[in-house]
Amino acid sequence: MTLVDAQAPIAPREAISLSEPRDFIELLKPRVMSLVILTAVTGLVVAPVHMHPMLAAISILAIAIGAGAAGALNMWYDADIDAMMTRTARRPVPTGRVTGETALAFGLALSLLSVCLLGLASNWFAAGFLAFTIFFYAVIYTIGLKRFTPQNIVIGGAAGAFPPMVGYAAATGGLSVESTILFLIIFLWTPPHFWALALFKLRDYGSAGVPMLPNVAGERATRIQIFAYSLVLAPIGVAPFLFGYAGPAYGVVSTLLGLNFLRHAFVVLKMADGDEKMIPAKKLFGFSILYLFGLFAMLLVDAAITMTIGG
Amino acid sequence: MIVEREDRIRLTESEKRAQRNRSIAIGVVLVALVVIFYLVTVAKMAS
Structure with a gap:
């Protein structure tokens, strides 16, 4: 209850937020x-x-x-x-x-x-x-x-x-070099990951006016760029093993993941122009998430093994 | 003339629920922050 002037005009009801945590x-x-x-x-x-x-x-x-x-x-x-x-x-x-x-x-x-x-x-x-x-x-x-x-x-x-x-x-x-390599893995992974998404969400980005590569340079140029980045990404993904701060288990897993990434990117590269379903692009997008989680999870497992063996 | 009357804005049930949930969340976050800063202090003193 509040004391108010009864003659005062009633203000329009302000919107109360319905936002939840x-x-x-x-x-x-x-x-x-x-x-x-x-x-x-x-x-x-x-x-x-x-x-x-x-x-x-x-x-x-x-x-x-x-x-x-x-x-x-x-x-x-x-x-x-x-x-x-x-x-x-x-x-x-x-x-x-x-x-x-x-x-x-x-x-x-x-x-x-x-x-x-x-x-x-x-x-x-x-x-x-x-x-x-x-x-x-x-x-x-x-x-x-x-x-x-x-x-x-x-x-x-x-x-x-x-x-x-x-x-x-x-x-x-x-x-350090180690942290820079981790940076490079994600940095080189990002373009093929998002361009795969942009390929099958082409119209979405186009209607919003966001100049994603498929809208600006075309689908074919995007597919070539995806494959080019994948060619560089695959060996960089193995670099923690090559530089000696991850063990052979990481070396094997990262090589297999990298080869699979390249396979997906190659299928996207060979995708027909004007493909409506874009299934290879969707598969690459899904696998790219698994790839990055796989690499970093394996680095963690490798570090845990090293710590356990090292006491 | 001054009279006693109810507030002009009456919250609907959904507005009340949302406001209550936000208040609880803010309370939980504030308590968590107190605990976090306490733990940082203790850990810094120990290390």
Whole structure:
């Protein structure tokens, strides 16, 4: 009950938010976050310096929150084009479940929190690197590249490739050849992964005005680019074994996964022009996720075996 | 004339439920943050 002037005009009823906690979790892009956690943990585990387990776990949490923050900022800025694509139209901002302002505030608050938390739990070099990663994804990729160049995925892919380097930096306070190879694996994996998606979501990206490679250069050029990147990716995937910081089990698994990736990419290369179903592209997209999870999970298993044998 | 009357905005059941769920989530996150910062402090002092 409140005392009010009975003669005062009744203001129009303001919209009360119907957003649920799960909408905010969706803003964090949980599936991307799970990949970031896996790759950051791998970067941290392959580092020659061992962190306090509690500080290591909190550092990984901070990196995951940072990735989620970047996802929220991306959803805030891209709400207009997300609304035009079937894959993204049900996201919280385009559906109105979360307002753009709320998504922006949420992303900025989580960015600040994640960077401070990582700085306190590990070191400020890693925290600065995480801040740069969020900036790279939200500003350089989302705002600067995505709508203006078909190379958006190539350059923007660096943002998704930084987490293992951040994990490594959290443990060591610096960078190395090992962490750079982990970066290169994700960096070279990103274009064939997203171009395979863009091939069978061609119309979606086209109607939203996003200049993905198939819309700009055509399907044939995209299929050639996918195969070219796969040719470079396959040997880089084996590099942790060749450089001696992963064992023979990783060497065998990464070689088999790489050959299978190349096989999928070759089938895409040979796909007929104007193929409506795009089944090879869908298969490559699905396998590419398995490939990256497989490589990093195997690196973790390998590190665990090494630690067990080494006592 | 000043009279006592009910608030003009009445939340619907779904609005009340959403608001309650958000409040609980914020509470859980705040408690989790307190625990996390406590654990960082303890681990830093121990290492």
